[in-house]
Every structure is written in structure tokens, then in C-alpha cells.
Amino acid sequence: MIIEKHQLDEHNSDLLGSHKRKLDFIAGEIANADAIIEKLIDFQIGIPSWALGTGGTRFGRFPAGGEPRNIEEKIEDIGLLHKLNAASGAISLHIPWDTADNVPAIKALVAQHGLRFDAMNSNTFQDQAGSSESYKFGSLQNVDKGVRKQAIEHNIEVIRQGVELGSKELTIWLADGSCFPGQLNFRKAFQNTLESLQEIYQALPADWKVFVEYKAFEPNFYSTTVGDWGQSLLYANKLGPKAYTLVDLGHHLPNANIEQIVSLLLMEEKLGGFHFNDSKYGDDDLTAGSMKPYQLFLIFNELVEGMDARGMNHASDLGWMIDASHNVKDPLEDLLQSVEGIMMAYAQALSVDRKALQEAQASSDVARAQEILQNAFRTDVRPLVAEARLRAGAALAPLELFRQLKVRENLIKTRGLKTVATGL
Numbered sequence: 124m125i126i127e128k129h130q131l132d133e134h135n136s137d138l139l140g141s142h143k144r145k146l147d148f149i150a151g152e153i154a155n156a157d158a159i160i161e162k163l164i165d166f167q168i169g170i171p172s173w174a175l176g177t178g179g180t181r182f183g184r185f186p187a188g189g190e191p192r193n194i195e196e197k198i199e200d201i202g203l204l205h206k207l208n209a210a211s212g213a214i215s216l217h218i219p220w221d222t223a224d225n226v227p228a229i230k231a232l233v234a235q236h237g238l239r240f241d242a243m244n245s246n247t248f249q250d251q252a253g254s255s256e257s258y259k260f261g262s263l264q265n266v267d268k269g270v271r272k273q274a275i276e277h278n279i280e281v282i283r284q285g286v287e288l289g290s291k292e293l294t295i296w297l298a299d300g301s302c303f304p305g306q307l308n309f310r311k312a313f314q315n316t317l318e319s320l321q322e323i324y325q326a327l328p329a330d331w332k333v334f335v336e337y338k339a340f341e342p343n344f345y346s347t348t349v350g351d352w353g354q355s356l357l358y359a360n361k362l363g364p365k366a367y368t369l370v371d372l373g374h375h376l377p378n379a380n381i382e383q384i385v386s387l388l389l390m391e392e393k394l395g396g397f398h399f400n401d402s403k404y405g406d407d408d409l410t411a412g413s414m415k416p417y418q419l420f421l422i423f424n425e426l427v428e429g430m431d432a433r434g435m436n437h438a439s440d441l442g443w444m445i446d447a448s449h450n451v452k453d454p455l456e457d458l459l460q461s462v463e464g465i466m467m468a469y470a471q472a473l474s475v476d477r478k479a480l481q482e483a484q485a486s487s488d489v490a491r492a493q494e495i496l497q498n499a500f501r502t503d504v505r506p507l508v509a510e511a512r513l514r515a516g517a518a519l520a521p522l523e524l525f526r527q528l529k530v531r532e533n534l535i536k537t538r539g540l541k542t543v544a545t546g547l
């Protein structure tokens with residue numbers, strides 16, 4: 124399905140009067156509204172190829188219908204999102220789920236939708252048909268050299284595919300760990316993992332980065348071999364300058380102070396990128412900003428402060444990706460909501476009065492510092508995010524237009540009701 128320019132224009136002209144009133148108000152309240160809008164236009168979120176289908180749980184899966192049947196249709200879906208919000212300009216592939224057979228055609232399709240390839244993900248958490256070794260007891264950590272070799276070669280193959288597509292990053296998330304005390308020698312598991320990562324690191328092109336993602340638990344419930352940011356940072360430091368830590372918001376133990384982790388990783392020049400999602404209990408993969416929007420704002424507050432302190436480009440110097448998909452919502456509507464939640468947190472962080480905050484911190488004026496942050500969080504920045512979309516040629520209200528145009532119904536008509544996307 125293609126969304127035509129006149130459909131966007133009609134939608135926007137219907138909403139323009141009300142939008143302008145709200146924008147004028149906020150522009151009078153915030154000193155740097157125009158600079159914030161420009162930054163929002165540049166900021167793009169990577170959409171994972173696995174999230175275009177309805178997310179599953181281990182109890183069942185309830186497809187929405189019209190799910191993309193192949194990588195081409197996944198790219199088309201992300202193209203639809205990007206057309207609606209002008210902020211979903213990248214795709215993050217999971218290999219082997221979404222290997223591109225016809226690379227030139229895929230690159231042309233991605234370019235046609237104004238997208239680019241974000242980090243490549245190497246899946247070694249499940250066995251693939253035809254593979255000789257099993258990842259039941261881990262991949263890069265495995266006690267069996269043959270299993271490790273297969274996992275290393277898979278990662279190198281993912282880099283090769285990424286080079287062909289024009290990606291510049293590899294994200295490695297390992298399900299490796301143990302479920303019972305005694306199952307694993309922690310030190311040997313770490314050493315095996317490090318040696319495996321070193322072999323993969325050797326295969327990285329000069330202008331590539333590798334992101335080492337951590338996760339506290341699941342699918343292993345006693346130990347995880349890259350279990351927290353300290354362990355990830357250990358690997359990244361031992362690997363070298365092209366290795367970074369990747370923070371997935373759902374991968375911490377409850378109540379972790381993620382904003383502090385982010386701040387220190389940035390200080391150490393070892394923060395590589397982000398996987399956005401939200402959660403109440405564990406790695407729930409809920410829509411970004413749906414559960415703890417204040418936490419998301421505080422994380423962005425540290426990101427903006429830390430990146431500005433180092434003169435980094437917000438849009439391009441870190442990897443920004445969603446890693447979430449849900450069972451009870453239309454996956455495209457869910458992704459529109461996630462991108463909106465992320466953009467709002469970013470806009471709020473950009474609106475923080477930095478100078479006043481520094482002064483409050485320097486004089487240990489605790490109440491004043493809190494007021495400054497909460498004032499930014501409690502300011503309705505939605506008109507700024509909408510204006511960024513308008514200036515970029517997208518929709519003032521993407522979700523509303525998605526429904527008006529009956530996008531899901533159209534996808535079901537062309538693809539069928541019973542299609543199931545690759546992924547979880």
C-alpha cells in the first residue's frame with residue numbers, strides 16, 4: 124500500500140488550525156522551540172525487522188492479519204511508518220530471519236522508501252534448520268569448540284551481509300548463560316565468549332562498530348554471560364575501540380537506575396546504542412514510554428547532556444532502535460506509538476534549562492534541580508513533535524491517519540488474513 128501525498132495534505136490541512144494554536148502557545152513557553160524542532164526532524168529511529176509481525180509469547184500468538192511475508196514487505200511496512208511520521212528512517216535486520224537474497228533489489232527498495240540499514244542482529248539464540256550444531260547450551264560461550272565455531276561463523280556471515288547492504292554495525296545479543304548452579308564455570312564461559320567475540324571483532328571492517336548487548340535474565344534464569352552493563356563494558360574494553368555497550372531498556376533487574384548507567388557509559392566513550400521498549404515486570408517489550416515515561420525522559424536527559432558535553436551528533440553518533448513488539452495491538456500502530464513516545468522524551472530533554480540546572484547542581488539546590496527537570500517533563504511538547512513531522516512532509520496525527528486510510532484492512536486485502544511474519 125502506498126500513502127499518497129494528497130492524502131497527507133488533506134489530513135494535515137484538516138488539523139492545521141488546531142495544531143498552529145497549540146504550537147504558538149508552546150513556542151511562547153520554550154526558549155529554543157525552533158532549534159528543538161530542527162533536531163527532531165534529524166532524529167531517526169531504527170525499526171527491527173522482527174517487530175512488523177504481532178509479537179508472540181510462549182503461550183500463543185494472535186496475528187493481526189496482513190503481516191509482511193518477506194523482507195520486501197517488511198521494508199514496505201517500515202516505509203509506511205516513515206511516510207506517516209518521518210522518524211522511522213532505518214531498518215534493523217535480524218539474521219537469519221531476514222536474509223536478503225537479492226541485495227541490489229533490496230537496496231533499491233530501501234532507498235525508494237527513504238530508509239537505510241541500521242545495525243545488523245545475529246541470532247544465535249535458536250537453532251536453524253540444517254545447522255549441524257545446537258545452541259541449547261549457549262553459542263559463543265559453549266564448552267564445545269564446534270558450536271562456538273558455528274556461532275562465530277554466523278556472526279561473520281552477518282557482517283558480510285551487512286557490508287553488502289550498507290550497514291555499519293553489528294549487534295550481538297547472547298542468550299548464553301546457565302539455568303542451574305554448577306552448570307557453568309563462570310570464568311571459562313567468560314573466556315570462551317571473549318575469545319569468540321575477538322574472532323568476530325577481527326572480521327569487522329575498519330568503519331564498523333560492534334554493540335555488545337546485555338541482559339540480566341531470560342532465557343537463562345541462573346546466570347547470563349553478558350548479564351549487565353559492567354560485564355558488557357568488560358568485553359567492550361577488552362575487544363577494542365570498535366566495540367561498545369548497547370543498552371536495551373528491558374534488560375535490567377527491577378529498579379535499576381538506567382539513566383546513571385547511560386551517563387557513565389557515555390563518559391567512558393563506550394555507549395554504542397539503544398534498544399527502546401518499556402516494561403513493568405521484566406523484558407516485557409511494551410510500547411516505549413507507555414509505562415515509565417518519566418524514566419524515559421530522565422534517560423534522554425542524560426543522553427542529551429552527555430552527548431553535548433562530548434560534542435556528539437545526536438542523530439548519527441549512537442544507534443537508536445526499537446526492540447519491542449506486542450501481542451494485543453496492531454504492530455504498526457504499536458510502532459507509531461513507540462516512535463512518538465521516544466520523540467516526546469527527546470523533545471522534553473532538549474527543552475531542559477541546562478544552565479539553570481547546572482547552577483542548581485553547583486549550589487546543591489535540590490528542590491530547584493528537581494523543579495527544572497519536572498517542569499520540562501510536564502510541558503506538553505506534542506506540538507513540537509507534530510510540527511517536526513509537518514515540516515518533514517509527514518502526518519500531524521500518524522495513528523489517526525493510519526486508521527482513516529484503513530492501512531491494516533488494505534494490507535489484509537493484499538497479503539491475506541493468515542500471514543505470519545518471521546520472528547518470535
Ligand SMILES: [Mn+2]
Nearest residue numbers: 336371398446
Ligand atoms: Mn534488545
